[in-house]
Amino acid sequence: MEKTIAHYFLENCRRFPQQTAIVVPKDKSYTYEELFQQVHLIYQHLVAQNITDTRIGIYCTNDVWTVAAILAVSAYGAAYVPINPKFPTSRNAFIVADCNLRCVLSSEPTIFFGENISLICLSQLNNTEQVAPYYLNPQLAVDVAYILYTSGSTGVPKGVPVKGESVAMLFDFLLQNYHFSEKDTFLQCFEWTFDMSVLCLFGAFLKGSCCYLMEESSIKWVQILQYIQQYKISVLALVPSVIALSQKYLPQLVFSHVRYCFFSGEALLHSHTAVWAKTVPLAQIVNMYGLTESAIVISYYNFEENISAKESVNDIVPIGHFFPETTILLVNEKGDEVNSGEIGELCLAGKQLIVAYINQVHEERFFYYQKNAQTLLFYRSGDLVKRNKWGNYLYIGRNDEQVQIQGYRVELKEIEEVLSKIAHCRAAVVAKEDENKNAYLVAFVEKPTLDLTSIAQKMQELVSFYMLPKKIIILNELPLSLNGKIDKKTLKTMV
Amino acid sequence: MSYNIDEIMPKLQVIFREVFDEPNLIIKPELTANDVAQWDSLTHIAMINSVEQTFGIVIPFQMLMEMESVGDLVQGISQLLQS
Numbered sequence A: 001m002e003k004t005i006a007h008y009f010l011e012n013c014r015r016f017p018q019q020t021a022i023v024v025p026k027d028k029s030y031t032y033e034e035l036f037q038q039v040h041l042i043y044q045h046l047v048a049q050n051i052t053d054t055r056i057g058i059y060c061t062n063d064v065w066t067v068a069a070i071l072a073v074s075a076y077g078a079a080y081v082p083i084n085p086k087f088p089t090s091r092n093a094f095i096v097a098d099c100n101l102r103c104v105l106s107s108e109p110t111i112f113f114g115e116n117i118s119l120i121c122l123s124q125l126n127n128t129e130q131v132a133p134y135y136l137n138p139q140l141a142v143d144v145a146y147i148l149y150t151s152g153s154t155g156v157p158k159g160v161p162v163k164g165e166s167v168a169m170l171f172d173f174l175l176q177n178y179h180f181s182e183k184d185t186f187l188q189c190f191e192w193t194f195d196m197s198v199l200c201l202f203g204a205f206l207k208g209s210c211c212y213l214m215e216e217s218s219i220k221w222v223q224i225l226q227y228i229q230q231y232k233i234s235v236l237a238l239v240p241s242v243i244a245l246s247q248k249y250l251p252q253l254v255f256s257h258v259r260y261c262f263f264s265g266e267a268l269l270h271s272h273t274a275v276w277a278k279t280v281p282l283a284q285i286v287n288m289y290g291l292t293e294s295a296i297v298i299s300y301y302n303f304e305e306n307i308s309a310k311e312s313v314n315d316i317v318p319i320g321h322f323f324p325e326t327t328i329l330l331v332n333e334k335g336d337e338v339n340s341g342e343i344g345e346l347c348l349a350g351k352q353l354i355v356a357y358i359n360q361v362h363e364e365r366f367f368y369y370q371k372n373a374q375t376l377l378f379y380r381s382g383d384l385v386k387r388n389k390w391g392n393y394l395y396i397g398r399n400d401e402q403v404q405i406q407g408y409r410v411e412l413k414e415i416e417e418v419l420s421k422i423a424h425c426r427a428a429v430v431a432k433e434d435e436n437k438n439a440y441l442v443a444f445v446e447k448p449t450l451d452l453t454s455i456a457q458k459m460q461e462l463v464s465f466y467m468l469p470k471k472i473i474i475l476n477e478l479p480l481s482l483n484g485k486i487d488k489k490t491l492k493t494m495v
Numbered sequence B: 001m002s003y004n005i006d007e008i009m010p011k012l013q014v015i016f017r018e019v020f021d022e023p024n025l026i027i028k029p030e031l032t033a034n035d036v037a038q039w040d041s042l043t044h045i046a047m048i049n050s051v052e053q054t055f056g057i058v059i060p061f062q063m064l065m066e067m068e069s070v071g072d073l074v075q076g077i078s079q080l081l082q083s
Helices: A007-015 A032-048 A064-076 A089-098 A164-177 A196-205 A220-230 A241-245 A270-279 A305-311 A412-423 A452-462 A488-493 B005-019 B041-055 B061-066 B070-082
Strands: A020-024 A028-031 A055-059 A079-083 A103-106 A118-121 A144-150 A158-163 A185-188 A210-213 A235-238 A260-263 A284-287 A299-302 A327-331 A344-349 A366-371 A374-387 A393-398 A402-405 A408-411 A427-433 A439-446 A471-475
Touching: A007 A032, A007 A064, A007 A196, A020 A032, A020 A064, A020 A196, A028 A032, A032 A064, A055 A064, A064 A079, A064 A103, A079 A089, A089 A144, A089 A452, A144 A164, A158 A164, A164 A196, A185 A196, A185 A220, A185 A235, A196 A210, A196 A235, A220 A241, A220 B041, A220 B061, A241 A270, A241 B041, A270 A284, A270 A305, A327 A366, A327 A374, A344 A366, A402 A439, A408 A412, A412 A427, A412 A439, A412 A452, A427 A488, A452 A471, B005 B041, B005 B070, B041 B070, B061 B070
Parallel strands: A020 A210, A055 A079, A055 A103, A079 A144, A103 A118, A185 A210, A235 A260, A260 A284, A439 A471
Antiparallel strands: A020 A028, A144 A158, A284 A299, A327 A344, A344 A374, A366 A374, A374 A393, A402 A408, A427 A439
């Protein structure tokens, strides 16, 4: 049988059964042995119920059951599909239907996804003690490890099936280049529906480290810094927004216990990182580029202040080199490969990339191209990059209307579609930046049929929290450019 | 300029209404970020900046970490004004 991504955890159950595996909010900790017992309980239940579904939903909260369920589903050989309680019911219902889920694991007994969905309430499973030999035989041979949903420009979210093999390639790279140990403490500060959570949780299990789960908070950056300080976190994965938001306070803080700090999800600014580097004086800071479609991250740039100062363009730290197994193609608007040093759209091929979205057969982002005498399937990222004279890649910007809001990928068109339907009018959404370069959204609606409060309320019911505009402005007429399109440049000046 | 606690709340109310874009918001000591829709990572900074300007204080990070409610904020402001 193939190994699953849970095998790193199972291996370390054998090596370090008494080592702390996770600490959940309110300081409750679980050793590898104790966590294995919970994993085994869920796994045994799946076996007893003879679950043959290749995709299993998990209603995710920051408790031990969520971690155990992720591990159990992975060990069982199925793909886990995280469902976020903070997402609107309609979005979760879409995910359940799109993945054709028939089984959802949850520690909360009261949730309901439909009569055809079997809910397994984890906190009500009967305890059966089982420890050594810490082995769980995969019952299914599904190559997909998890399915996450990203924003879609057509107004419909897209399901991204990521293979276990792709995640294993990333973990192999991390293990070869960074030296984690059982003494390390990781922080998992992401939503379970965000792929950086996979890096934080499974990253901790690679070498028998401990992973801290964070309590829910509306002001996340403050809590992240608090956790780093209080729990002496040594391995961090963050979105750059965290250090952008906390710039003012960083000179007051020194975290000498941080050994590694990985950034991904947004452009990392050199000026912000230089300040952060003083806060984590002993840490290796790594800027990584990745997409949900590329199994979390696929490039690395080890930050050194003096070198980065020379290489950064528009204050943006390079995304560095791509992992060795990845083939890179930079193309112009016509789809032709650009010359070395020119800006082009980044297209990626290799085993870390997905080959299709869920239920979407014809997707323009995938195309075949001959490169290095091989015909490869490339994924068109929409990101504009160029290679500098030192061989590092630089992120320049987007070639479409996708934006990053605190690490979340957001298609403005998806929000505009929803807004238009709600208010029965034309709508436009723009992304603005505050003085610390933090992006936020502002929406404009043209003579809506609803009042602003009703629009805002309906938006909350239909789109994820990070897609909600900070402000909605009513206009009698949306400004148009010369070619008749909505003039977003003018709209930005109106905020 | 010095303020007592009774003077702090009305000034905070003005700041909160403006920053969180809720003209009718009534603040109470037990109010937290969970109770105000617009109180998030971004607006938190704007609110703290506005508080610092209004009261002529600088809130250190260690104090900021412990401020979970309006009541904590009032206490912190009061403490900084007296120091």
